[in-house]
Amino acid sequence: MKVILRTGVANLGEAGDLKEVTGGFARNFLLPRKLAYPAxxxxxxxxxxxxxxxxxxxxxxxxxxxxLASKLKDVSLTLQVTVGSEEQLYGSVSERDIVTALAAEYQIELEAKAIKIEEPIKQLGVYKVPVRLSSEVESTITVWVVKNSG
Structure with missing residues (x-):
């Protein structure tokens, strides 16, 4: 019997797949559980x-x-942070700070999980920060962490 799967079924297929199954399997398992419908x-x-x-x-x-990846290559963010003695940051610059700055400066909305910093930034300087938009598309932005002039 041919059925079309409504959802993914283990060891059978994904939603929307057309599959040939035995009549009993379709009538007793797939159809009553609304996992498939007759083709x-x-x-x-x-x-x-x-x-x-x-x-x-x-x-x-x-x-x-x-x-978006080609736009991000040209992005250069400047984050002003408060520093203590020896140019050490109070706190750190995280993915969320970078996302907020991107939205404010360039009107680019990203999720914090797209920003891939290996560890929070705790020093002044220039950083190349990878941005993963999908499993196939990546880009890099430049982040300048500078001392707050105020």
């Missing part, structure tokens, strides 16, 4: 259209991420 020409056509729409959406998102 028909109309349902197969709808699944194909959804796959195409998902593919277009993925390509569009990837293109948007590439454009």
């Amino acid at each position: 028909s020409k109309a349902a197969e056509k709808q699944v194909a259209e959804e796959h195409q729409a998902n593919e277009r959406r993925t390509v569009k998102e990837h293109r948007t991420q590439l454009e």
Whole structure:
């Protein structure tokens, strides 16, 4: 019996996959639990259209991420921080500080988890900070940590 999966099923497939399963497995497991529905020409056509729409959406998102990555390469952020004796920062510069500065200065909205600092910045200086927009798209921004003049 051919079925179309509504959700991912272990050892069978992902949502939207068209699978050939035994009649008993479909009637006793997949259909009662609403994990799949019987395949028909109309349902197969709808699944194909959804796959195409998902593919277009993925390509569009990837293109948007590439454009954002090229913008980020030109970004140079200046963060003014309060320092104590020996130019040591009070606290540190974290991912959240960088995200806030990006939003304020360049109107670029990112999640803090996209910024990949290995450890919080605790010294004045210039840092190259990697930004991971997706598993395939990365960029780097320049962050200047300078003493607050106030």
